[in-house]
Amino acid sequence: MTYRLYVQPEQSREDTGPDPAGLAFNWVLLDAGGDVQAHGEADSRETIEQTLAQNALEHVALYALVPGDEVIFCLADIPAKQARFIRQALPFAVEEQLAQEVESMHLALGSKGETGYRVAAVDRRTMAGWTAVFSNWEHVRLVAMYADASLLPVQGREWVICLGAETALVSSGRGEWLRMAAANLEMFMHTLAMPQEDEVKAEVRVALYGTEDVLNQHVALEGVLASDSTLNYSQETLEVSPVELLAHAHYQHLCDPINLCEGEFAVNGGRRSALRPWRPLIAVACTWFVLQVALEIGTGIYQQQQAERLEDQAMAVYQEFFPSDRRTHAGNVRRVVGGQLRQLDATGQSADFLSLIKYAGQQYASLPGKERVSFNSINYTQSRGELVMDLRADNFDKLSALRNGLVQKGLEADIGSVVNEPSGARGRLTVSGG
Structure with missing residues (x-):
């Protein structure tokens, strides 16, 4: 009334x-x-x-x-x-x-x-x-x-x-x-x-x-x-x-x-207005909502930038190993690499003489101070798929660097019969498929 x-x-x-x-x-x-x-x-x-x-x-x-x-x-x-x-x-x-x-x-x-x-x-x-x-x-x-x-x-x-x-x-x-x-x-x-x-x-x-x-x-x-x-x-x-x-x-x-x-x-x-007593609380709630939305938007933008940066890094690594591949991009690189890994698991790394020589030659060419590394002999055993190289270097670190480079390519590499001499170190590097 x-x-x-x-x-x-x-x-x-x-x-x-x-x-x-x-x-x-x-x-x-x-x-x-x-x-x-x-x-x-x-x-x-x-x-x-x-x-x-x-x-x-x-x-x-x-x-x-x-x-x-x-x-x-x-x-x-x-x-x-x-x-x-x-x-x-x-x-x-x-x-x-x-x-x-x-x-x-x-x-x-x-x-x-x-x-x-x-x-x-x-x-x-x-x-x-x-x-x-x-x-x-x-x-x-x-x-x-x-x-x-x-x-x-x-x-x-x-x-x-x-x-x-x-x-x-x-x-x-x-x-x-x-x-x-x-x-x-x-x-x-x-x-x-x-x-x-x-x-x-x-x-x-x-x-x-x-x-x-x-x-x-x-x-x-x-x-x-x-x-x-x-x-x-x-x-x-x-x-x-x-x-x-x-x-x-x-x-x-x-x-x-x-x-x-x-x-x-x-x-x-x-x-x-029936809402008049609640206006201060509504104002606080609206302010909190705006700040929360702004925080979420800022977090989303930051995470998007981080994701794009990681994608760029992943593609840079992939292009380093597969420079001729132009069809792979950030959206499918995971699928492509996964397929390649599954194929390697099924077939294993190629272990023929030419492949092992190629990998060893690539690592030798990129080795710092390679002029102080010399090959005394190279032997290949087809039945075991092993390439054995007698090496001499001015220090053991160069032999170790050569082995580590082959390991990073997915091969098995091991140094044995290491002898330290006044003029340097010599050893036997055995390389086989992974």
Whole structure:
């Protein structure tokens, strides 16, 4: 069920100083059917919040009714139809009706009538002050802010007056409103019967609202209204507070007020997101997610670079041993090498005389200091597939290097009968297939 809370300050903010805590409010709480559930006069904000808490009410729609004398009614004759162009032309259309610089005013656009768009203008600092007063209340959500006099029930009448002990709220059928001292109302009455320049009226319908005590206090005013034959005067005694009259008029759509919460002072459609309390946690989670994704992407790029580097190294080794192979690449080198190894396992390394001599000659040609290595004799035994070479070198390291090179080619090589002499070393190198 949607509840509506209408709150009207008893006095302006200037009367209480800069501290909004000194404000007192007249208020009424309506349920979804428009029935009054609670009300009060001259109560503090804390009292209203406590009443809502006692009734376990949350997210109540708050309608703030600010003093009408702080909000100026204007008419803007703008031929444009698109909202963007209307907003752009609005300051120029009303600046002649304002007593201060239009740049210092907050303009709220209302409905369009026969004479143009209805506009509410309020000083920006004043609007900011009222926004601060009605923001961050417990259990409520600010929906709209209106000039209080603009909520009078004016349908079917030219003027409506709500009389208070010291002030009077006045509204016309054209949508304009006034808030004035009740003592000045009698002088204002004489202007009500005067028709507009382009109008001829036999009578002007005027409705006067007030509590019995207030009406008795202003008996002279009633006499002024009744004595003017051009005024079709009716009086209605209020059995409720003025703020309840305004609340019922708004609930029953008997008025067309202008919501001041527009532009820079707009509220979130009167709704507070259910995720609002979780926003800090969501922000932390989003930050963590972004960092995690960035870390994963960075790790993936690094690993991809490492894989490409290892592939390049593998191909370099393969090309060293198989320089004439142009069909093998990083994508199939593993399969090609695996096939070659399986073939070698099946057939063994070639162990004929020419193959062994070729391998031995290649290792001898690449041996550092090969000029200090000499062959005394070379013998080949076909039955065993062994090549036996008697070698002499200036040191044993060269013989060992020759043997290691043959082993790395997949052959079996062994040095025997090693004899160390003053001039070097000699030994017998036996080589066979792997």
